[in-house]
Amino acid sequence: MVDLLLLVLLVIFALYAVYETDLLSSVVILSAFSLIMTIVWTRLNAVDVAFTEASVGAGVSTIIFLSALSRTKRREEITRNGKKLNIYNFLASLIVIFTGSVLIYGTFDMPDFGDFDAPVNNAIAPRYIYGSMAELGIKNFVTSILAAYRGYDTLGETTVIFTAGVAVVILLRRRDL
Amino acid sequence: MFEIAILFLIFSSFLVLYRAIRGPTIFDRVLVINFIGTKAVIILALIGFAYGRPHFLDIALLYALINFVATIAFLKYRTTGKLG
Known part of the structure; x- marks a missing residue:
């Protein structure tokens, strides 16, 4: 019940942030979205993700959005073009609906959430849980997966995030805009 | 008992949703x-x-x-027009 209400709140905030043409209001509502998201992560017992969401989602990214807004205009320009129902839009939505239903059909074969017989719970998770201490000597197996078992993946992620950070700094520090 | 308290708090968050969506000024949304x-x-x-x-x-x-x-960032942006 609590989760349902939280998710409804999330959907309302997300739809509002998309449809609002006043970008400052959108940023404010996105901040509220992050606040609710933190509660959802905490209810899923993912405390570390909740920490990240609270500091990055509600704190830093709001400020980055605001500093980007201070370089541009506050209002979104409304184009009448997108509202018309021409043949291209119709075909595009047909393709999107078709792809979406194929993807949903693909999920029918997946095991249930938290299924005891699912392969991920039989082969992969015990390997990490029991092997972490013996192979690496790291007690927290979330850390051992992130830093050792999929270390190259984390390295690539860090590179992407560093590149994005450098790009944001370069864009926001330009004085001639 | 804690669940009921959480439910009440979320319900009160729904009450302010009207101000978030209809609220005429940005300050309503900041509130x-x-x-x-x-x-x-x-x-x-x-x-x-x-x-x-x-x-x-x-x-x-x-x-x-x-x-x-x-909130401080919003108010600074609103009063000075920039953050730097």
Whole structure:
């Protein structure tokens, strides 16, 4: 019940942030979205993700959005073009609906959430849980997966995030805009 | 009992949704996120006690510290037009 209400709140905030043409209001509502998201992560017992969401989602990214807004205009320009129902839009939505239903059909074969017989719970998770201490000597197996078992993946992620950070700094520090 | 308290707090968050969506000025929306932020701090603390893991209180404290950063940034943007 609590989760349902939280998710409804999330959907309302997300739809509002998309449809609002006043970008400052959108940023404010996105901040509220992050606040609710933190509660959802905490209810899923993912405390570390909740920490990240609270500091990055509600704190830093709001400020980055605001500093980007201070370089541009506050209002979104409304184009009448997108509202018309021409043949291209119709075909595009047909393709999107078709792809979406194929993807949903693909999920029918997946095991249930938290299924005891699912392969991920039989082969992969015990390997990490029991092997972490013996192979690496790291007690927290979330850390051992992130830093050792999929270390190259984390390295690539860090590179992407560093590149994005450098790009944001370069864009926001330009004085001639 | 904690679940019921959380339900009431979320219900009160729904009440301010009207101001968030209809609110004529930006300040209504800033008030709304302040309200929701305060509720979130209490809900996080309650979840911690409901799950029997009182160290969730740390997130609630971090939250209370971060909460006003965004508000200050908004108000600075609104009054000076920039953040730098």
